Amino acid sequence: GSQLVESGGGSVQAGGSLRLSCAISGFPIKNYCLAWFRVGPGQEHEGIATMDTDGTTTYAHSVKGRFTVSKDSAKNTFYLQMDSLKAQDSGKYFCAADSGPRALAQCVVGMSEILLAYWGLGTQVTVSS
Numbered sequence: 001g002s003q004l005v006e007s008g009g010g011s012v013q014a015g016g017s018l019r020l021s022c023a024i025s026g027f028p029i030k031n032y033c034l035a036w037f038r039v040g041p042g043q044e045h046e047g048i049a050t051m052d053t054d055g056t057t058t059y060a061h062s063v064k065g066r067f068t069v070s071k072d073s074a075k076n077t078f079y080l081q082m083d084s085l086k087a088q089d090s091g092k093y094f095c096a097a098d099s100g101p102r103a104l105a106q107c108v109v110g111m112s113e114i115l116l117a118y119w120g121l122g123t124q125v126t127v128s129s
Contacts, residue, residue, distance in 0.1 A: 004023070006022050017083045029078060033050065050107050056107075080095075089127050
């Protein structure tokens with residue numbers, strides 16, 4: 001079956017960096033809308049970054065200029081490079097993917113989570129100030 005596994009989370013001081021990985025098995029990521037979401041304490045899922053099939057990326061205002069997504073199709077892995085981390089970046093980070101026409105057409109930050117069928121279990125990021 002298809003599986004998404006996040007890794008790379010941890011604890012870091014404000015101003016530091018982390019790189020999250022989302023290793024995907026079961027389908028080739030080149031044909032998929034890829035997204036990162038996060039859930040902070042007491043908050044709902046917040047879409048923070050997306051990458052569509054031609055590599056176009058979008059970012060939430062809260063992370064733009066600090067976070068960068070990339071993918072390695074050979075490794076079938078999606079990445080989130082997080083720099084200049086802030087305490088408010090703390091939370092559980094999830095990657096998600098889908099190849100359906102609606103997901104591909106709406107593959108931007110703000111897209112509905114229900115368009116993304118495949119999700120990982122998340123990785124925790126804690127930023128201390």
